[in-house]
Amino acid sequence: MTSLPACCSHTLVPVNTGDATNNIEQNHLDESxxxxxxxxxxxxxxxxxxxxxxxxxGTVIVPALVWLGLTQRHxxxxxxxxxxxxxxxxxxxxxxxxxxDWIVAAIVFAGMFVGGQIGSWLLSKLPELVLRWAFVVFLLFVMVNQAMSNPSRDSRIELTVGTVVGLIVFGVIAGILAGLLGIGGGAICVPALSILxxxxxxxxxxxxLLAMFPNAITTSVANVRRRMVHVKAALIIGIVAALTAPLGTWIASAVTPRTGAILFTAYLCVLLVRSFWVAFKATRR
Incomplete structure (x- = not known):
């Protein structure tokens, strides 16, 4: 793999935070x-x-960027x-x-906004090895929940006082995980909104997706200030993904709910095995 440290130093946002853990010299992203x-x-x-x-x-982006040369944190x-x-x-x-559901998305985001800032702060402080194993545990949790779910295509969320409080608390938890692990939060939001x-x-x-959009913005702003974002890589992946997302939406509506859940679980299984192996190798060093 070609390593180009000089390119990384130009594309990571140059904000001086004084935090040694965020040193851009750790990164050697392959920009060939x-x-x-x-x-x-x-x-x-x-x-x-x-x-x-x-x-x-994020469950795809994070491992791919680590493979291309970024640290887990960046x-x-x-x-x-x-x-x-x-x-x-x-x-x-x-x-x-x-x-x-626009109202539910707004409620969840209210919690995710707070949680995302906490997660971003933890991301800048926790050791690299802890972040790798946290990602593995997260994937295992989501996979188990997804396998247990029996999704419906007709049901909707009934808003009560208890439901609103539950959505806010859940949003905080999802926001912390999103900021800490570099995910949008959908991998935990989707099964939770269906099951809970x-x-x-x-x-x-x-x-x-609606709830994670503003949370991704606010968390990214915090990450930029902490000098942890490789802007060029983010733009390439994000823009291409935006162009192909409608295809995925069409596939989701074309298959049955149970088929969609099985496909999601299978995808998480593959990712879990790979992430576990990477974390295990890092632990043995």
Whole structure:
């Protein structure tokens, strides 16, 4: 793999925070033609998966960027910025089919805004090894929940005082995980909105994308200030993903809810195995 440290030093946003853990010299992102093609391919995959499952795509972006040379910390921060255009495209696609609950999304975002700032702060402080294992545990949790779910295509969320409080608390938790792991939050929001709050599979996906969009912006701003974002990589992946997200949305509506859940679980299984192996190797060093 070609390593170009000089390129990384130009594309990471130069904000002086004084935090040694964020030193850009840790990063050697492959920006050769091969590396740029890989980023574009990742963007295609992220866009389709985002549209299909209502996720931001961080579960694909983070491992890919680590493989291309970023640290786990900078990959997670860069992933959050790439999620912004991806989420916008997905929301528009789902909104055309009336599969977005705007009120619920606003409530969840209120919690995610607070949680995202906490997660971003933790991202700048926690050791690299802790971040890798946190990602593995997160994937395992989501996979188990997704396998247990039995999604419906007709149900909607009934808003009560208890539901509103629950959505806010859940939003805070999702925001912390999003900021810490570099995910949009959809991988936890979608199953939670279906299992805990009774949303249909399509509404859960569309609502999740809408809730994560402003959270991805606010968290990315915090990450930029902490000098953790590789802007060029984020733009390449995010723009390509935004163009392909409508295809994923079409696939989501074409398959049955149970088929969609099985596909999502299978995707998480593959990702879990790879992430576990990477974390295990890092632990043995």
């Amino acid at each position: 033609p091969r590396g740029l093609i890989i980023m574009a391919v990742v963007g295609v995959a992220v866009g389709v998966l985002s549209g299909m499952f209502g996720i931001g795509g 990959a997670a921060a860069t992933s959050m910025m790439a999620i912004v255009p991806t989420a916008v495209s997905g929301v528009i696609s789902y909104a055309f089919e009336s599969d977005v 709050f009774g949303a249909s599979d399509l509404i859960a996906r569309g609502t999740s």
